[in-house]
Amino acid sequence: MHNKIILILALGMMLCLPACAELKQTGKEIGHTTKNVTTAIGHGTRDTVKAIGQETKEVIDEIKE
Template sequence: MKTFPLLGLVAIVLLAGCAELKHAGKDVGEATKKATTAIGHATRDVTRDIGHASRDAVNTVKEEIKED
């Protein structure tokens, strides 16, 4: 009958370990989400800036061709 308390203790230790792993997983997930969001926003901004610069360059060339 000594195995029953021992099994209970093992179950409690395992559940506590699972809770810690779950919390750590959530922390990693949140950090990953924030990092990918920051990368996505930066990529969007750079792509938009490149597009605007390209558009402006094309418009400038068109205007110079019309003037000639």
């Protein structure tokens, strides 16, 4: 009886391994996608701020003249 319980538990654990690998891969894909989106947002924000700064500098230079 005791051996049957151990066998059933071992079999159940072995059946869960593929599901764990799939969850790990899904998590990895979500992480990479999040990183790429965050990077794109950061670069877009940086470029916008840089453009605003350049335009502001040009306006100030025109006012000085």
